[in-house]
Amino acid sequence: MTAVQTLTVAAGEAELRLDRWFKRHFPAVAHGRLEKLLRTGQVRVDGKRVKASHRLSAGEAVRVPPLDEGAAARPSPTPKPTRAGAAAERMAEMLLRAVIHRDDWVIAIDKPAGLAVQGGSGTDLHLDGLLDVLRFDAPERPRLVHRLDRDTSGVLLLARNARAATLLGETFRHKTVKKLYWAAVIGLPRPAAGVIDLALSKLPGRGGERIRPDEEDGRRAVTRYRVREHAGDRAAWLALMPETGRTHQLRVHCVAMGTPILGDGKYGGAGAFLPGREIERRLHLHARAIELPHPEGKLLRLAAPLPDHMKATWRFLGFNITAGAAKPADFDI
16 A cells, blocks of 8 residues: 555444454554554544554544555455345335435435344344445445444434545534434333433343443433323323433433333333233334434434334324424424
């Protein structure tokens, strides 16, 4: 390689140490040489000097100086779904129908509940493996810039090129994004509006990763909430706005208030369900809307309608099913 290049950290590479990321892309560069490049400032992340142990974030830009021909960059393999056949074809068709916004920089989809964003243990079919479906003849494959849990539906953004991924990644890191979620919870939070400021930490286990409150060693997590409607003390419709982006933050914070999200057996146990067959035993958490600066400078505000199982629950509980575009007042919590 005879020129400086800048590589953008993909969503699937977030949290990788810089030295491990470098080994993936430049396997011929020895660790000792990388350390020298870092000490002399020839390798930088977002223009800053960092150590080999630096944990990368999606969208960060890694400056790479000229290297030997034998150390040329190895392109990141395009993730592919490992489950072939009709299921992948149906999912691809569904993704095309799920597009709610598309321009030269951004694609937004209404992610269905049950679709994992990235692969993992036992997860063969996932969004990251199907992104070529959403290329729409563009020269680059779309890139993930944020995530939703497998069982959470709603607005999910994709960057259409490396430059868009960098700009959107900076927007998410600088917390200039407003994310609005709707949830049905068991019980009625009191007070009806407020802020949950409760640190969280990860607890690995045989049943998969779990998140728990941890004021001593956890990372700060903040959520604003407001009750929109309620069915007595039986259940409530909450608007939730996370100010931080911790794993399962909304689910654990709702449990901490004593009002688990309907259908969230993982954190709410048996208390997360209502009796009867009228309400599906699925997670009732939906990424309703998002507002952020567009890479071209305008304000982008997008919304996704409630999924069918939540619409049915809204009707059963007597809640008004709000439709249409998101309004600025929706984010006023």
